[in-house]
Amino acid sequence: MLVYVNNAEVSIFTGATALDAVRRYCTDAGIALPEGELYDMYGNVLATDSPMTEERCIFTYYPF
Amino acid sequence: MKKTIFTLFSLLGTAFAEHVTVLGVNDMHANIDGMPQLATFVKQERQNAPGLLLMAAGDSRTGNPYVDNGNRPGIPIVTLMNHVGFDLSTFGNHEFDSGAAALRDYINAAEFDFVCANIFTTDTQGIDVKPYKIFERNGVRIGVLGLVQVGETGIPDAHPDQCKGLKFASPFETAAYYKHLRSFCDVLIVLTHLGFEDDVKLAQMFPEADAIIGGHSHTRVNGGYIMNGVLITQAENKLKYVTRLTFDVEDGKVVSKKAELLPLKDLPADVATIELVEKTKSLPFFKRQLTTVKRGITSRESLGCMMADAISARAVSDIAIVNRGGVRLEDFPAGPLTVADVYRLDPFGNAIIRATLTGKELIDLIESIPQADHYGAPCVSGMTYKCVKPSAELKPMRVTEALLADGTPIDPEARYTVAYNSYIASVAPAKPADAGIAIDSDGAECLIRFLEKKAEVDYEGVSRVDTTIED
Numbered sequence: 001m002l003v004y005v006n007n008a009e010v011s012i013f014t015g016a017t018a019l020d021a022v023r024r025y026c027t028d029a030g031i032a033l034p035e036g037e038l039y040d041m042y043g044n045v046l047a048t049d050s051p052m053t054e055e056r057c058i059f060t061y062y063p064f
Numbered sequence: 065m066k067k068t069i070f071t072l073f074s075l076l077g078t079a080f081a082e083h084v085t086v087l088g089v090n091d092m093h094a095n096i097d098g099m100p101q102l103a104t105f106v107k108q109e110r111q112n113a114p115g116l117l118l119m120a121a122g123d124s125r126t127g128n129p130y131v132d133n134g135n136r137p138g139i140p141i142v143t144l145m146n147h148v149g150f151d152l153s154t155f156g157n158h159e160f161d162s163g164a165a166a167l168r169d170y171i172n173a174a175e176f177d178f179v180c181a182n183i184f185t186t187d188t189q190g191i192d193v194k195p196y197k198i199f200e201r202n203g204v205r206i207g208v209l210g211l212v213q214v215g216e217t218g219i220p221d222a223h224p225d226q227c228k229g230l231k232f233a234s235p236f237e238t239a240a241y242y243k244h245l246r247s248f249c250d251v252l253i254v255l256t257h258l259g260f261e262d263d264v265k266l267a268q269m270f271p272e273a274d275a276i277i278g279g280h281s282h283t284r285v286n287g288g289y290i291m292n293g294v295l296i297t298q299a300e301n302k303l304k305y306v307t308r309l310t311f312d313v314e315d316g317k318v319v320s321k322k323a324e325l326l327p328l329k330d331l332p333a334d335v336a337t338i339e340l341v342e343k344t345k346s347l348p349f350f351k352r353q354l355t356t357v358k359r360g361i362t363s364r365e366s367l368g369c370m371m372a373d374a375i376s377a378r379a380v381s382d383i384a385i386v387n388r389g390g391v392r393l394e395d396f397p398a399g400p401l402t403v404a405d406v407y408r409l410d411p412f413g414n415a416i417i418r419a420t421l422t423g424k425e426l427i428d429l430i431e432s433i434p435q436a437d438h439y440g441a442p443c444v445s446g447m448t449y450k451c452v453k454p455s456a457e458l459k460p461m462r463v464t465e466a467l468l469a470d471g472t473p474i475d476p477e478a479r480y481t482v483a484y485n486s487y488i489a490s491v492a493p494a495k496p497a498d499a500g501i502a503i504d505s506d507g508a509e510c511l512i513r514f515l516e517k518k519a520e521v522d523y524e525g526v527s528r529v530d531t532t533i534e535d
Contacts, residue, residue, distance in 0.1 A: 047301045
């Protein structure tokens with residue numbers, strides 16, 4: 001399925017968690033896994049095991 | 065004078081307001097260790113508000129083998145919820161993880177009700193779930209409608225086999241049929257397991273609700289989020305927080321409402337609840353012998369082969385891959401192998417993914433895994449391979465020959481079902497076209513199911529990878 005991490009499209013397996021998506025994002029981008037919390041598009045903090053759904057947008061920094 | 069009269073009426077108005085307190089938790093995921101703090105909190109709150117309602121927004125179970133893998137899956141968490149005094153719950157997708165019969169047992173063990181409007185069951189299953197419940201507290205009618213998420217396949221995110229005989233409707237279409245509840249209630253709450261983003265969508269089409277107590281997305285909603293006049297809450301997961309919602313009701317209408325997110329971890333633990341938790345942990349589950357190891361296993365690779373065989377069997381795949389860093393024991397002695405040993409061998413709880421890969425994608429994936437997992441060539445099931453690893457650490461491993469278990473060469477163009485864990489799927493640089501789908505088991509569960517069917521296992525000396533170190 002396709003999800004978005006920091007507005008970048010990420011292809012990840014169905015059933016992935018927010019942490020899975022961020023790891024895939026970092027692998028694709030060739031960057032280290034960032035420290036700190038994850039956020040949804042409303043600025044709420046997410047648990048790392050938050051289940052991802054198709055086209056969900058999450059952020060590794062507070063985007064607002 | 066006018067000001068005096070206004071103040072007097074204001075005071076009278078306040079005097080007639082009824083206060084309703086509702087506590088919401090979600091996605092406890094069988095975190096029984098958080099229950100003693102929740103019990104303390106609820107006791108304190110009930111001293112101030114004896115009529116408060118305590119509700120769970122689903123996924124109370126799944127996430128702890130003490131709760132999920134005993135003879136009666138999920139029952140230990142229901143027992144604790146009874147003890148703490150829950151008033152109501154809806155279903156999460158994980159309430160369906162053990163099938164309809166276990167769900168019936170789960171519901172029957174609860175001393176509180178479940179509400180869910182978008183599930184339909186047959187009479188023969190004996191599962192009787194009401195769409196909503198109306199409580200009365202000090203003359204105030206509090207209606208609670210339940211809704212569970214439904215995925216693209218028409219069922220919640222659970223294994224289809226476990227949802228057999230159950231039917232589900234869209235939560236959004238279902239909610240539209242219950243707008244009339246507004247006229248029967250002074251306070252209308254929707255107890256959902258949809259995820260925060262879908263709760264926002266629900267609020268846009270269901271302004272009749274005063275509040276949504278949500279779950280599923282493990283979102284920490286601090287202080288509530290207002291959409292279309294609806295107060296949306298969610299308390300992350302695993303009993304880190306509880307949400308306290310308060311409503312002031314005058315003449316059958318909510319005149320003010322607020323939500324507070326309150327942390328639980330620093331509260332003192334309730335002693336009686338600790339005793340119940342310890343009793344749950346004393347169940348013989350972890351000591352259960354699954355099989356006997358015939359000869360002591362002396363290498364990580366042989367243990368990895370056993371794990372890969374277990375994953376392949378559970379995922380029904382042609383091939384399975386286990387990264388060596390995912391094998392957490394170096395060896396294992398001859399003799400009994402218990403459930404506790406499985407969790408020492410694979411403590412991560414990583415989901416298992418099944419994907420369809422071409423032979424070329426399979427080899428690319430195997431070659432790329434050591435770039436992220438620095439323990440060496442991955443262990444496999446259903447195949448063998450030879451590889452060359454340059455001694456220079458940064459140079460990638462190359463697969464020089466790959467055969468299926470029957471000795472047939474792996475065809476770069478052919479397609480194979482391949483199972484591997486979510487860590488590999490996330491960190492290996494290779495990206496197969498099919499990103500795959502998570503099956504309903506993690507690595508440990510695959511091992512338990514695989515080993516418990518065998519009286520004896522003999523993996524000593526099993527090696528499916530031939531590695532040459534190149535200067």
